[in-house]
Amino acid sequence: MHRLEVRDLRFDYEDMRMRFDLAIGTGEFLALVGPSGAGKSTLLSLIAGFDRPTSGRVLFDGVDLTASRPAERPVTLLFQDHNLFPHLCIADNVGLGIRPDLRLDAAGKARVEAALAEVGLQGLGARRPGQLSGGERQRAALALALVRERPLLMLDEPFAALGPALRRETLDLVRRMQRSRGLTVLLVSHQPSDARYAADRVAFVEQGEIRHVAPTAEFFAQPQPPAVAAYLGDVSD
Amino acid sequence: MRFGFIALASVLLLIGGACGALLLSATDIRIGAVLADPYIRHVLGFTFWQAGLSALLSVGLAIPVARAFARQARFPGRRLLLRIFLMPMVTPVIVAVFGIVAVHGQSGWITRALGAAGVPPDHYVYGLTGILIAHLFFNLPLATRLLLQAWDTVPGETWRLAQQLGLGSGTIFRLIEWPLLRERLPGTAMLVFLLCFVSFATVLALGGGPAATTLEVAIYQALRFDFDLDRAVTLALLQTLLCGALLLFAHRFALPLPPSAGLGRAIERDDRRLPGALVLDGASIFAACLIVLLPLLATVIDGLAGPIVPTLADPVIMRGLLYSLGIALMAGFGTTFIALGLAHLIRGCHARPRLVPAASLVELAGMATVLLSPLALGTGFFLLLRSAAMMQPVALAAVMLINALMAMPYAMRILVPAMLTAAREQDRLCAALGLSGWNRWRLIDWPGLRRPIGMAFGFAAALSAGDLGAIALFGGPGTATLPLLLYQQLGAYRVEEAAVTALLLLLVSLGLYSLIERGVGGHASA
Structure with missing residues (x-):
């Protein structure tokens, strides 16, 4: 049985008809690449429950999630930005992942501290998101994902605003989290280099469909399907 | 620049x-000496008290109403x-007053409904309660739309984050x-207060x-009833000083921009269908409708049921209609012309x-009438014109000029930002192509600014x-405009004729606004 299975999931967005089929194993790191507007973010949004499919199913460990609310799903989805509330300090933002009313006991506070330490933000809990750099904000968001303890971590262009070195650093952190917690990771990225660096498998999305899935090395090796080759171009970065 | x-x-x-x-x-x-006058002190106290209460009520109610519109x-x-x-932004005040009396007055809908239920009539509409109801009619929708803009600034991701974390309505409100x-x-609140x-x-x-x-009414009474020019001047100066002080004070708060026509994006939150949310939001929207819709509805219904043909055949009403249309069109054009000229000058300075x-x-200079209340400005004009003020053409011209000047701040707030935004994008290109003067106006500015110009013109009119x-200051038997005629009809308890006049005036205002906004601004959909 697969950890996450997307079966004939259909969704219409403006004049694009989308239809997704996908299966991911436990602890796997899958990257979704493809041109913008192809439906990558929509797929994550359907899995997280923010958008309702017209038909089809989302299964997690064989359990149908299609009707459940976002908070009930075993999923944390991180965005490029706005993953934190700007007027709450970092510790409170992370604390929301433990209790939405923020009434944390000592154990809860310790978990927040531990999560912040794990992402390298120890001692910065009292700061507000605006006082952190872009990379630190994304790491704070990862700490929030850590305390939520959801087995499926989805990242939607999370590093688009970061420079190359920071991207690597943050991807390393995601990999460490994936390994230590056995997380299943789904990453949407505009940079094929991110996929190449961190993913176990890569899926190519175009016009609302997953057109090609392959292990990372194979995905970037020649020969490629024409659509993938056209998307990646000559630049093998 | 000459323009x-x-x-x-x-x-x-x-x-x-002035x-x-x-x-x-x-x-x-x-x-x-004036401040020592106990009557003036009472008037001052009441002026602050009613404005404060109006601001508190309007904004306090606008919070749940805006929240309801955002959530649902x-x-x-x-x-x-x-x-x-x-x-309400383009509804004449005196029409709203008519509508409110028709709903809340002695023989109004509510009084009659309560009477049928056995509740003894209570004449609450005259006095502070009525004033607050009318101020709510105008300012609750304004405050609601201003606050509703707050929800537009929340990024979509934040609502998704709230859903993912499973935050409840209370936590969403707090966070x-x-x-x-x-x-x-x-x-x-400060805007409503002002x-x-x-x-x-x-x-x-x-x-x-x-x-x-x-204070504003006290100026009018000093001038028109007591014929006490000194007192009117003193009160007008006092009013101007107070407005100045209030504006200086308000300056710290960053007054909100006039609401855009935006209706709020659809936000994703899954607490909108919970029973508590539905009840709270439904009650809020219903209450707002009672405050805003009922007076408008009463004006339309009573007007249609009134003696339409005899009232419209009355030469006094017809003349009032002509005066109102003439004053509105000339004042609106004047405001737009002057505001455009100033905006043009401002653009030149920025370059x-x-x-x-x-x-x-x-x-x-363009915003100066924020400081000068209509009656203070009117008193100044009155002093300038002295005995000529009662001559019919002079009085009408004075009314037209005062109206044009009073609409200036609104027109400036619409036109100056529009002009400057366009200039930032176009100045270099125009300079490179040597486009200036009439040619730039004709080819670049007019097509780009038609919509805000239409809005400013329509609103001013x-x-x-x-x-x-x-018109209350300068109007006489021969120069009565529709609002003055309606005020006189209400004062004389000629309620049925007043109903027709009120509907006519409402149609004039709304018609002028929408015809000018569309006619001048073009048909581009909002």
């Missing part, structure tokens, strides 16, 4: 003349309701909504004599780094058509 200088000169001349006349005739006046982003009729919420509202509340502070027609029509009088400080001075302030 801009003409506009600037005319504003400075008119406002400077201010100068006020100050010159104030040489032998002691503000202290999909219910049928939402767009229509929010469009209707724009109507997302309240911090945004808190930033906007002081400015919005608008109600100089409220004239409402208080004149609903204020019950000396107990419920604002030369050394002249940028001059730009804010020009803007100040509607405002002037419904104004009771200037």
Whole structure:
């Protein structure tokens, strides 16, 4: 049985008809690449429950999630930005992942501290998101994902605003989290280099469909399907 | 630029003349003696009290109403309701007063409904309660739309984050909504306070004599009933000083921009269907509808049921209609022309780094009537014209000019930002192509600015058509406009004719606004 299975999931967005089929194993790191507007973010949004499919199913460990609310799903989805509330300090933002009313006991506070330490933000809990750099904000968001303890971590262009070195650093952190917690990771990225660096498998999305899935090395090796080759171009970065 | 200088000169001349006349005739006046007058102190106290209560009530109610409109982003009729919420902005005050009396007055809908249920009638509409109801009619929709903009600034990801974390309605309010509202509340409340502070027609029509009088009405009474010019001048100066002090105070709060036509994006939150949310939001929207829709509805229904043909055949009403239309069109055109000239001048100043400080001075000249209340400005004009003020053409011209000047701040707030935004994008290209003067206006500025120009023109015309302030000072038997006629009909308890006049005036204001906005602004869909 697969950890996450997307079966004939259909969704219409403006004049694009989308239809997704996908299966991911436990602890796997899958990257979704493809041109913008192809439906990558929509797929994550359907899995997280923010958008309702017209038909089809989302299964997690064989359990149908299609009707459940976002908070009930075993999923944390991180965005490029706005993953934190700007007027709450970092510790409170992370604390929301433990209790939405923020009434944390000592154990809860310790978990927040531990999560912040794990992402390298120890001692910065009292700061507000605006006082952190872009990379630190994304790491704070990862700490929030850590305390939520959801087995499926989805990242939607999370590093688009970061420079190359920071991207690597943050991807390393995601990999460490994936390994230590056995997380299943789904990453949407505009940079094929991110996929190449961190993913176990890569899926190519175009016009609302997953057109090609392959292990990372194979995905970037020649020969490629024409659509993938056209998307990646000559630049093998 | 020449066009801009003409506009600037005319504003400075008119406002400077009125201010100068006020100050010159104030040489032998002691503000202290006036402030010691217990009646004036009472009037001052009431002016602050009613404005404060109006601001508190409008903003306090606007919070749940705006929240309801934001949360229930999909219910049928939402767009229509929010469009209707724009109507009070162009509804003549005296028409709203008619509608409110028709709902809350002695033989109004509510009194009759309560009477049928056995509740004894209570004449609450005259006095503070009525004034507050009228101020709510105008300012609740304004505050609602201003606050509703707060939800537009929340990024979509934040709502998804809230859903993912499973935050409840209370937590969402505390974490997302309240911090945004808190930033906007002081400015919005201050704006409503300022608008109600100089409220004239409402208080004149609903204020019950000396107990419920604002400074603005006291100026009118000094001038038109006591023929006490000195007292009028003193009160006008006092009003101007207070407005100045309030504006200086308000300056800290960053007054909100006038609401855009935006109706709020659909936000994703899954607490909208919970029973508690539905009840709270439904009750909030229902209450707002009672306050805003009922008076408008009563005006339409009573007007249609009234003696339409005899009232319209009355030459006095017909002449009033003509005066109102003429004044509105000329004042609206004047406002737009002058505001465009000033905006043009401001753009010219911005193009030369050394002249940028001059730009804010020009803007100040255009906004000057924020400081001068209509009655203070009117008193200044009255002093300038003296005995000529009662001559029919002079009086009409004075009313037209005062109305045009009073609409200036609104027109400036619409036109200056539009002009400057366009200039930032186009100045270099125009300079490179050598486009300037008439050619730039014809080919670049006019097509780009048609919409804001249409808005400013339509708004100024509607405002002037419904104004009771200037005409109350200068109007005589031969120069009565529709608002003055309606006020007189109400005062004489000619309720049935008043109903027809009110509907006619409402149609004039709304018609002027929408025809000019569409006609001048073009048909581009919003």
